[in-house]
Amino acid sequence: MSFADVAAALLVPVLFPPLLLAVIARTKARLAGRRGPPILQPYFDLARLLRKGIVRSRTTTWVFFAGPVVGLVTALLAALLVPLGTHGALVGFPGDLIAFAYLLALGRFFTIAAALDTGSAFEGMGAAREAAFSCLAEPAAFFALLVLVKLSGSFSLGEMLGPSLPALWTAGAPSLGLAAVSLFVVLLAENCRIPFDDPNTHLELTMIHEVMVLDHSGPPLALILYGSALKLFAYGLLLVRMVTPFELTSTATGVAASLAGLLLLAVLIGFVESVMARLRLLRVPSLLVGAGLLSAFGVMLLVG
Amino acid sequence: MTTGFALAAIACLAGSGFAAACARRPVVADRIGAALVAAGAVLGVLAAGLALAGHGDELVFPSALPGGAWVVGVDALSALFLLPVFAVTLACSVYSLEYFGAAEHPRAAGRLRIAFGLTSAGFALVLVARHALVLLAGWEVMAIAAFFAVTADDREREVRDAGFLYLVCTRASTLCLLALFALFWTATGSLELVAAPPGRIPLAQQSAIFALALAGFGLKAGLVPLHIWLAPAHAAAPTHVSALLSGVLIKAGIYGLVRVVALLPDTPLWWGQALLGLGVVSAVLGVAFALAQHDVKRLLAYHSVENIGIIAIGLGLALLARALARPEIALLALAGALLHVVNHALFKSLLFLAAGAVIRTTGTRSVDALGGVAKAMPVTAFCFLAGAVAIVGLPPLNGFISEFLIYTGLLRVVALETGRAWLLAVLAVPALALTGGLALACFAKVFGAVFLGLPRSDASRAAREAPAAMLGAMGGLVVLCAAIGLAPFLIAPALEAASGAVLPVSAEMLRAPVASLSLLNLGVLAVCALVGVALGVRLMRGPRAASGTWDCGYAAPTASMQYSASSFAELLVGAFEFALRPRVHAPRLAAILPGAASFHSDVPDLVLDRVVSPAGRALARGFGRVRALQQGSVHAYLLYVWLTLVALLIVTGVSG
Numbered sequence: 001m002s003f004a005d006v007a008a009a010l011l012v013p014v015l016f017p018p019l020l021l022a023v024i025a026r027t028k029a030r031l032a033g034r035r036g037p038p039i040l041q042p043y044f045d046l047a048r049l050l051r052k053g054i055v056r057s058r059t060t061t062w063v064f065f066a067g068p069v070v071g072l073v074t075a076l077l078a079a080l081l082v083p084l085g086t087h088g089a090l091v092g093f094p095g096d097l098i099a100f101a102y103l104l105a106l107g108r109f110f111t112i113a114a115a116l117d118t119g120s121a122f123e124g125m126g127a128a129r130e131a132a133f134s135c136l137a138e139p140a141a142f143f144a145l146l147v148l149v150k151l152s153g154s155f156s157l158g159e160m161l162g163p164s165l166p167a168l169w170t171a172g173a174p175s176l177g178l179a180a181v182s183l184f185v186v187l188l189a190e191n192c193r194i195p196f197d198d199p200n201t202h203l204e205l206t207m208i209h210e211v212m213v214l215d216h217s218g219p220p221l222a223l224i225l226y227g228s229a230l231k232l233f234a235y236g237l238l239l240v241r242m243v244t245p246f247e248l249t250s251t252a253t254g255v256a257a258s259l260a261g262l263l264l265l266a267v268l269i270g271f272v273e274s275v276m277a278r279l280r281l282l283r284v285p286s287l288l289v290g291a292g293l294l295s296a297f298g299v300m301l302l303v304g
Numbered sequence: 305m306t307t308g309f310a311l312a313a314i315a316c317l318a319g320s321g322f323a324a325a326c327a328r329r330p331v332v333a334d335r336i337g338a339a340l341v342a343a344g345a346v347l348g349v350l351a352a353g354l355a356l357a358g359h360g361d362e363l364v365f366p367s368a369l370p371g372g373a374w375v376v377g378v379d380a381l382s383a384l385f386l387l388p389v390f391a392v393t394l395a396c397s398v399y400s401l402e403y404f405g406a407a408e409h410p411r412a413a414g415r416l417r418i419a420f421g422l423t424s425a426g427f428a429l430v431l432v433a434r435h436a437l438v439l440l441a442g443w444e445v446m447a448i449a450a451f452f453a454v455t456a457d458d459r460e461r462e463v464r465d466a467g468f469l470y471l472v473c474t475r476a477s478t479l480c481l482l483a484l485f486a487l488f489w490t491a492t493g494s495l496e497l498v499a500a501p502p503g504r505i506p507l508a509q510q511s512a513i514f515a516l517a518l519a520g521f522g523l524k525a526g527l528v529p530l531h532i533w534l535a536p537a538h539a540a541a542p543t544h545v546s547a548l549l550s551g552v553l554i555k556a557g558i559y560g561l562v563r564v565v566a567l568l569p570d571t572p573l574w575w576g577q578a579l580l581g582l583g584v585v586s587a588v589l590g591v592a593f594a595l596a597q598h599d600v601k602r603l604l605a606y607h608s609v610e611n612i613g614i615i616a617i618g619l620g621l622a623l624l625a626r627a628l629a630r631p632e633i634a635l636l637a638l639a640g641a642l643l644h645v646v647n648h649a650l651f652k653s654l655l656f657l658a659a660g661a662v663i664r665t666t667g668t669r670s671v672d673a674l675g676g677v678a679k680a681m682p683v684t685a686f687c688f689l690a691g692a693v694a695i696v697g698l699p700p701l702n703g704f705i706s707e708f709l710i711y712t713g714l715l716r717v718v719a720l721e722t723g724r725a726w727l728l729a730v731l732a733v734p735a736l737a738l739t740g741g742l743a744l745a746c747f748a749k750v751f752g753a754v755f756l757g758l759p760r761s762d763a764s765r766a767a768r769e770a771p772a773a774m775l776g777a778m779g780g781l782v783v784l785c786a787a788i789g790l791a792p793f794l795i796a797p798a799l800e801a802a803s804g805a806v807l808p809v810s811a812e813m814l815r816a817p818v819a820s821l822s823l824l825n826l827g828v829l830a831v832c833a834l835v836g837v838a839l840g841v842r843l844m845r846g847p848r849a850a851s852g853t854w855d856c857g858y859a860a861p862t863a864s865m866q867y868s869a870s871s872f873a874e875l876l877v878g879a880f881e882f883a884l885r886p887r888v889h890a891p892r893l894a895a896i897l898p899g900a901a902s903f904h905s906d907v908p909d910l911v912l913d914r915v916v917s918p919a920g921r922a923l924a925r926g927f928g929r930v931r932a933l934q935q936g937s938v939h940a941y942l943l944y945v946w947l948t949l950v951a952l953l954i955v956t957g958v959s960g
Contacts, residue, residue: 050842052846053846053847053848053849054843054846054847054848054849055848055849055850055851056848056849056850056851057850057851057852057853057854058850058851058852058853059676059757059758059852059853060853061678061679061682061685061756063678063689063756065836065839065840065843066836068839069832069835069836069839070832072835073828073831073832073835074828076831077824077827077828077831091824093816093817093820093824094712094816094817094820095708095711095712095715095817096820097715098707098708098711098712098715099699099708099821099824101737102697102698102699102704102707102708102740103699103828105696105698105740105741105744106693106698106699106828108744109692109693109696109698109744109747109748112748112752113689113748113751113752113756116748116751116752116753116756116757116867117752117756117757118757118853118854119675119676119756119757119758119853119863119866120853120854120855120861120866120867121855121861121865121866121867122855122856123867124752124757124866124867124871124872125867125871127748127752127867127872128867128871128872128873128874128875129875131741131744131745131748131749131872131876132745132875132876132879134741134744135738135741135742135744135745135876136741136879137741138734138737138738138740138741139734139735139737139738139741141737142733142734142737143734146718146730146733146734149715149718149719150718150719152719153719153720154719155712155715155716155718155719204856214854214856215853215854218843218846219839219842219843219846220839220843223835223839285875285879292734296734299730303722303727303730
C-alpha cells in the first residue's frame with residue numbers, strides 16, 4: 001500500500017459519511033418537489049451539536065455516555081475493514097468479516113444499554129425493536145457474505161471484494177445477485193431507513209432508532225449522528241464494492257468509483273424512502289426473514 | 305513431579321471442608337476453608353503450567369483389580385481443563401466468605417463447604433485419571449458432592465425438587481458411562497485410558513461407545529434435549545455453587561467427550577454431524593429459552609446450554625474435519641471449542657457471582673423486580689457488564705476470540721470444501737450469527753432491567769455495594785477475561801498442545817489469527833478510551849444541566865412505567881413461540897373502565913414438562929407392579945443379587 005492508499009483509506013471514512021445523509025435528504029426533497037437543505041447540512045449539524053451543552057437525565061449512569069462513544073468507534077473501525085478500492089482495506093486479516101459484524105454488534109449492545117439507562121418506556125420500546133430486528137438481520141447478512149466466501153474461496157473482505165470480483169460475477173451471478181438484494185434489505189434495516197423505520201417520523205411510538213436516542217443532546221448526540229452515518233457508509237461500501245466488479249487498477253479511479261457508487265446508493269435509498277411507506281412493525285420480521293431466505297437460496301445454489 | 309503437585313492440589317480441595325469443620329469459630333472455619341482452596345489452586349495451576357510447558361508425567365499405582373494398573377497423569381488436555389477449575393473454585397471460595405458464611409448459615413455452611421471442595425476435587429481427579437475406574441471414582445465424588453452442594457438450602461421444596469431431578473440425571477449419566485467403559489474393556493482388554501490401536505475395536509462398537517459418550521457426557525454438559533436439570537439446579541443452588549456448576553461441573557461432560565474421542569482410532573462421518581447438529585439446536589434453543597426467563601439464575605443457566613452448544617459446534621466440526629482428513633480445519637475448530645470451555649468457565653462464573661451480589665443485597669432473583677442497581681453497586685455493575693460483553697462474544701473480551709476461531713473453522717469449510725458432507729457446517733454459520741444476536745438481546749435485557757433505569761421495587765432501592773471479598777473474586781475473573789481477550793497469544797500455545805491429544809497438530813497455526821485479533825481488540829479499547837476521554841473533557845468544559853428523563857411530554861412518569869424485561873423480550877419470544885410455548889395468564893378487559901387486573905407469563909422447560917415428566921409418571925405407574933419385590937430387607941436384596949449372579953453364570957455358560 002502506498003501513502004496515497006493509506007491516506008485515502010483513512011480520510012474517506014472520516015470525512016465522507018455525513019454527505020450520504022445529505023444526498024438522501026436532497027433526493028427525498030427533490031422527489032417531493034421541495035428544494036431541500038444545503039448539501040453540507042449534516043456537517044453544519046455536527047458542528048453545531050459539538051458546540052452545545054448537554055442536559056442529562058438524573059436516572060442515567062456512565063453507560064449513557066458509553067453508548068455514543070462505543071457506537072461511533074465500532075462503526076469507524078468496521079468501516080476501516082471494508083476495502084475502499086481494489087487495493088484492499090486499511091485493516092484486513094482472514095476472518096475480518098466476522099470482526100465487521102461483531103464490531104457493529106458491540107456498538108448495538110452499548111446503544112441499547114444507553115437507551116435502557118434512561119428508564120424511559122419509549123426508549124425501552126425502541127431498544128427492544130432494535131435488538132429483535134437485528135437478530136433477524138444478522139443471519140441474512142451472514143448468508144449474503146457466505147455467497148462471497150464460497151465464490152472467492154477466501155474469507156477476508158480484502159480478497160472477497162478484491163481484484164477477482166469480475167471473475168466471481170461470471171462464475172456465480174445469480175447467487176451474487178440474490179445476495180446483493182438481501183444485503184440491500186439488511187442495509188435498510190440496520191440503518192433504520194424506510195420501510196423499517198422512518199428517521200423523520202414525529203410519533204415516538206413507531207420509532208426504532210430515533211427513539212433510542214431521545215435523551216441524548218449536545219456532543220453525545222453529535223457522536224450518535226456521526227456514528228450512524230459511518231454505519232451507513234460501512235454497509236453501503238460493502239454493497240457497492242460487491243456490485244461494481246470493474247477492473248480499476250489505480251487508487252484514484254478505484255476510490256472514485258466506490259464514492260460514486262455510494263452516492264448512487266444514497267440516491268436509491270432516497271428514492272425508496274420517497275415511494276414507500278413504513279411497514280407495520282409486525283410485518284418487519286417477515287421481510288427480514290424473506291431477505292435471509294433469498295441469500296440462503298444463493299448459498300444453496302453454490303453448495304448443493 | 306507434575307502429577308504429584310496435581311494430587312496434592314486435589315487433596316487440598318477435598319480436605320478444605322473437613323479441616324474447616326474442626327474449627328470452632330465460624331469466621332475461622334471460613335478462613336481455613338478458603339486458605340486450603342487457595343493453596344490447592346496455587347499447586348494446581350503450577351501442575352497445569354508444568355504440563356503445558358511440556359513437563360507432563362504419570363504416576364502408576366499397581367492394582368490387583370482387573371483392567372490394569374491405576375494410572376494418574378497430567379497432559380496438556382488435562383492441564384487446559386485444570387486451569388479454569390482451579391481459577392473458578394478459588395474465586396467462588398473467596399466469594400463465599402461473605403456470601404454464604406458460617407456466621408449467617410450455621411447449619412448449612414459447614415456441610416456446604418465440604419460438598420463444595422469435594423465437587424472440584426472430584427472433577428480434578430476425573431481430569432488426571434488415566435484409568436477408567438479412577439475416572440469413575442472421581443466422577444461419582446463430583447456428582448454426589450454436587451448434589452449436596454445444590455441442596456444446601458434443603459428446607460425449601462423447590463430446592464429439594466431440583467436436587468432430585470439433578471440426582472436422577474446424574475445417575476442416568478453414570479449408567480451410560482459404566483456401559484461405555486464396559487464396552488471399551490471388552491474390546492481392548494484394558495481399562496487404561498490410552499488410545500486403542502487402529503483395527504482393535506470394530507467400527508460398530510466404536511460407534512456404540514461414541515453414542516454412549518454422547519448420552520452420558522451430554523447429560524452432564526447439558527446438550528439439548530438432555531439439559532433438563534440445569535435450570536432448576538442452578539436456580540436452587542447458592543449462587544457461588546451455581547457459578548461452580550456452570551463454570552466447572554458441566555465442563556466435565558465436554559472433557560469426557562474429548563477424552564473418549566481421543567481413545568478411538570476411527571471417526572465415522574456421522575459422529576461429527578450428530579454433534580454439530582446437537583450443537584446448533586442447543587445453541588439456538590438455549591438462548592431462546594434464556595430470553596424468556598424472568599429469574600436471573602435460570603436465565604444464566606439456559607445460557608450455559610447455549611454455550612455448551614457453541615462448544616459442541618466446534619467439537620463437531622473438529623470431528624467432521626478429522627473424519628475427512630482436514631487437519632487445519634480440525635485444529636481451528638477444536639482450539640476454538642477448548643478456548644470456549646476456558647472462557648465460558650470464566651465469564652459465566654463471573655456473571656453468576658455478580659448476579660449473586662445483587663441477589664444477596666436485594667433478596668430477589670426476579671429481573672422484573674429490580675432496576676437501577678448500578679447506582680448503588682457500580683463495581684458489581686461493571687463486572688456484570690464485562691461478563692455480558694464477554695459471553696455475547698463481542699470484542700474486546702475473551703468470548704470473541706473463541707467464537708472467532710470456531711467461525712474461522714466454519715468459514716474455511718465454506719471457502720475451500722465442497723460436498724454434501726459439509727452442509728451442516730455451512731448452515732452452522734448463520735445459526736451461530738443468530739445465536740449471537742439473540743444472546744445480545746438477552747444480555748441487553750438483563751443488564752438493562754437489573755442495573756439500569758429506576759428501581760422497580762423497595763428491594764432494589766435497598767441495594768448496597770458488595771463487600772470487598774466478593775468484589776475481589778469478581779475483579780479477578782474480569783482481569784482473566786480481559787487478559788485472554790487482549791493477549792490471546794498467551795494461551796494459544798496451550799491450545800495447540802491440548803489439541804495435540806486428539807489431532808495431529810502442526811504447531812503455530814493459531815499464531816496468525818490470534819495476533820490480528822489481539823491488535824483489533826487493543827485497537828477497540830484504545831480508540832474507545834481516546835474518544836471517551838475527549839468527550840469527557842468536552843462535557844466538563846461545556847454547560848451541563850440535569851433533569852428527569854424525557855417521556856414525551858408526560859408529566860408524571862413512574863418507575864413502573866419503564867419497559868420491563870418481559871416486554872423487552874416479547875417480540876423475540878413471540879418469534880420462537882413454536883418452541884417455547886409460553887404460558888400466559890392475561891385478564892380479559894371488557895368494560896370501558898376496567899378494574900384492577902394482573903398479567904403473568906412464564907415459560908416452562910419444553911422437554912421437561914412435555915416429555916420427561918409424563919414419561920416419568922408413566923414409568924412410575926408401570927413399575928408399581930414390581931413394587932412387591934421391594935421388601936426393604938437386606939436379606940431379600942442379597943438373595944436377588946445371588947439369583948442374578950446364578951442366572952448370569954447360566955446364560956454365559958449356555959452361550960460360551
